[in-house]
Amino acid sequence: MKKNILIIPGDGIGQEVTTWGKEVLNTIAQKYNHEFTFDEAIMGHTAIEATGNPLPDETLEKAKASDAILFGAIGHAKYDNDPSAKVRPEQGLLKIRKELGLYANLRPILLFDELLDASSLKPEVLKGTDILFFRELTGDVYFGEKNRNEDNTFASDLMNYHRYEVERIARKAFEAARTRSKKLCSVDKANVLETSRLWREVVQELAKEYSDVETEHMFIDNAAMQLVKNPKKFDVVLTANLFGDILTDEASQIAGSMGMLASASVGDGTGFFEPIHGSAHDIAGQNKANPLASILSAALMLDIAFGLQEEAKEVTNAVAATLKAGWRTGDIANAETAADKILGTKEMGAKVLE
């Protein structure tokens, strides 16, 4: 198989972690006789520094022309502390999602048994948890009109959904539910928001069509609570952009660490694969970041973008074997982990390659 893969390291630890996602793709290509060619492009703070633009045209063109994209992370504290900045790293990520039509963000909560103890949740609460989030990614209050009045006394963002936007992501979630345990939970705030009431109506309509899937509706506040109380009760979770952002970060604690979770954004064209973690500038360049989320993002690429299930499985198994052998990065180590089992980014990446 011949594929062009674009690597966008982005900001902070993005550089370090994508290195290992790429290495893993290379190794798989050799072993299975695929021809993966790689190109690189800039985005986010890195791109603002170089060009003034968080998503340079060149990056967007390369992205559109590639078969899949492996992305690192975005963001910089400089902008977080300066709410009045007009140009911001995150605009790059939001724009590429919109331009590539990446309306469906899949976030599997993959729980490695070896990491049961790394979580703040009790092992008996966690054991057996297997959730697949479908987060809508190109609508909601993220992309609605923003306003600030002249004397800075008022600000607004329009939360909004079109019926077709809800329908296309819901359809993907229902299809996935069919291949899993046929349970779908749609999360909204229909007791308060008009947007959520439209959302719920559309999901209810589709539920009739997918009558083999058991569909449940839950309010976001309740879902945020249930996810901690009893994560096992969830299987496929479908939700809007903002609620999905919040719930999936929360759910990362089920997997022990944000450093473990990969995501796939798909839609109209080229797929986009990235860890759910941020740029973590505080540890960037220190060989401390966990490369597993990037490596697992590469696995999702093999699986979802290229249909290479066997190759994807091999990567996930390599990660599991490395964890089984006791190797940990700092974020997933616990008090009982022996110091000589705690690895840096490079060493962990190399272990998985072995």
Next chain:
Amino acid sequence: MKKNILIIPGDGIGQEVTTWGKEVLNTIAQKYNHEFTFDEAIMGHTAIEATGNPLPDETLEKAKASDAILFGAIGHAKYDNDPSAKVRPEQGLLKIRKELGLYANLRPILLFDELLDASSLKPEVLKGTDILFFRELTGDVYFGEKNRNEDNTFASDLMNYHRYEVERIARKAFEAARTRSKKLCSVDKANVLETSRLWREVVQELAKEYSDVETEHMFIDNAAMQLVKNPKKFDVVLTANLFGDILTDEASQIAGSMGMLASASVGDGTGFFEPIHGSAHDIAGQNKANPLASILSAALMLDIAFGLQEEAKEVTNAVAATLKAGWRTGDIANAETAADKILGTKEMGAKVLE
């Protein structure tokens, strides 16, 4: 002290639980020689059934004329499953919050040592947690303009804040931080939302004035994650209406159960005291609901509305003593709780009164 207290039981388990909040207030009045007089009014589904209006004028008038309000719960599954219903129970609650100017919702996460084991979080993660949430309650996407187009293909809600709305709640949170460990965490999504950027600017400005308070800003996705990972790191948490709704429900798992958490809504006039749990129609009328959140809401009323700290403390101590003696309602029992220690609503209420 002479006070007029309005009881609004609301829907579902609201009736059962407010009975015990009221009993506790009565007992305190006798013991400390206060004169508490009680009136009752309807709201929510109950009020729709009786009058067609989720907040009848009579209820609003009584509310305005009272010195404090003890509220139960709101909501009904009938409306949850019918997103197109125009009249909804929750409108009653939202309207009374707005009409009484209850812009600050205080939600203390009170962790009784006896319930450390009732949580899905590890006891060592929980121990020592003490959080006070300040949730803004009369602004945000809850009250912004709602739209639905004619052919039902589009819906929107305007998320918005005025500077003065952010300032008045932030000030309350900073004042509270001064009386606690002088740490404040403000939660927003300033990397995406204009509303959040205004929010952050205002909090940054006030932080200069309250320079003795250590102020931190956190994104909502990160906060939802950190709350599970390491709840102890939070003290006073300040946030907007929607984010506060989500975070406080999530945080209820720290206290073991939603059935344990009380809240106080204050602002321009009469204070409003209510459990954070919902109407739980599935267990309503079955003597299964946990009355402790309503009893603790009564304690908050004594403390915040009437300035009766000693009386409030006595109520909290009575709850602690009851838990210490091993008594539990179903929601806070665990696998090791002996069956004869599990009480119904009435029996638990009576135990606390003793």
